[in-house]
Amino acid sequence: MKKLMVLGAGISQLPLIKTAKKMGLYVIVLSRQGDYPGFAWADKVYYEDTTDTDKVAEIARLEGIDGICTTGTDVAVKSIGKVVDEIGVSGLNYESAQLSSNKWEMKQAFMEHGVRTAKFVKVKNKEEAYAAFEVLSLPLIFKAVDSGASKGIVKVTDIEQVDYAYEKVRRDTKLDFFIVEEFIEGTEFGAQAFVYNNEIQFIMPHGDLMFYGDAGVPIGHYVPYELPDEVEQDLFSQLKQSILALQLNNCAINADFILKDEKVFVLEIGGRAGATCLPELVSTFYGFDYYEQMVRAALHMNPIFSVQSFQPCACELLLSDKEGEITELVNGNASHVDIIQISFDYNIGDKINKFRVGTDRIGQIIVKGGRLDEVMNRLNEVKGNINVQLK
Structure with a gap:
């Protein structure tokens, strides 16, 4: 029986x-301790920090694993690279993992390879944060280079916000620096892709539904995302250049873009699949099980990204605008062929946070339909039939 190590045990993993498990594999889950649902499904659990690359590699060698993977999180990617280099399993190597999970190194690689991206500077102290206003144009983004789930990101529109933004980002980073970059005013969207044996298997652009707090946080996605031919070709070109810049191979790709003046700017590229239901949208849109292909790629089992359809679909997170204890959790939707999933991460009596970042979600909705407008109407209808009460 083949052994697969999965990094992370949260709702995304x-x-x-x-x-x-359905594929008949022996599944080892490694994650820090917590109330994570993935533990119950594992054959074996290690309560360790997924960012501890040496420890993850030590356990991988001890277990004699056949493959390693994750999804929905950037923080575990470097550990995958370490295991790939040391054991020889399939996946992105450590250098690529480092480039794709550290936004400072990523931006430098983009500049070196001609990828269109926002201007940026490295900041180590508050004086350098103020100095960024002399070389960059407002508005700005203060961004931790080692965080995920939209943590450690603050939009700054006035110099009076610097102190708040500086302290917020420093709390959310383990490093002694972060970056400040220009905020490009435009339309945010993204793409999912996969590179296997140095060939891009697919590129799926998707529209994003956004929540705006300290910064924009994606709370949903939809496909198809229609773009003019010239813009789509620019997207493909920028993504291919980004893949070359980060030396990505044998991994899923999560890409974030801004469209301004018919030009695609690359925000970030991650060497893993996106969160917020994105693997489910890939599966629904193309008609193959994306999670299965990720596993097969991690095990050198000849993944097949064979497009069966182009099924319009969408997803959105359930969230709360306040924190409290759940007193009522009601799904008033009747079963319907176009409702793929309605799931809750919490139960009555559980405490939840006010939504700020992606991990503050309550649950998720995934729907499909004949046309995109039907899908979005269905999504709003389903959302309206869900009632969450707090005290």
């Missing part, structure tokens, strides 16, 4: 773990 749960479908990956379940898929691996």
Whole structure:
């Protein structure tokens, strides 16, 4: 029986773990301790920090694993690279993992390879944060280079916000520096892709539904995302250049873009699949099980990204505008062929946070339909039939 190590046991990794179990694999889950749903499905659990690259590699060698993967999180990617280099399993190597999970190194690689991206500077102290206003144009983004789930990101529109933004980002980073970059005013969108044996298997552009707090946080996505031919070709070109810049191979790709004046600017590229239901949208849109193909790629089992359809679909997180204890959690939707999933991460009596970042979600909705407008109407209808009460 082949052994697969999955890094992370949270709600984003749960479908990956379940898929691996259905495939008859021995699944080892490694994650820090916590109330994470993936633990219950694992054959073996290690309560360790997924960012501890040496420890992850030590356990991988001890277990004699056949493959390693994750989804929905950037923080575990470097550990995958370490294991790939030391054991020889399939996946992105450590250098690529470092480039794709550290936004400072990523931006430098982009500049060196001609990728269109926002101007930026490195900041180590508050004086350098103020000095950024002399070389960059407002508005700005203060951004931790080692965080995920939209943590450690603050939009700054006035110099009076610097102190708040500086302290917020420093709390959310383990490093002694961060970056400040120009905020490009435009339309945010993204793409999912996969590179295997140095060939891009697919590129799926998707529209993003955004929540705006300290910065923009994606809370949903939809496909197809229609772009003019010239813009789509620019997107493909920028993504291919980004893949070359980060030396990505044998991994899923999560890409964030801004469209301004018919030009695509690259925000970030991650060497893993996106969160917020994105693997489910890939599966629904193309008609193949994306989680299964991720597992197969991690095990050198000849993944097949064979497009069966182009099914319009969309997803959105359930969230709360306040914190409290759940007193009522009601799904008033009747079963319907176009409702793929309605799931809750919490139960009555659980405490939840006011939504600020992606991990503050309550649950998720995934729907499909004949046309995109039907899908979005269905999404709003389903959302309206869900009632969450707090005290």
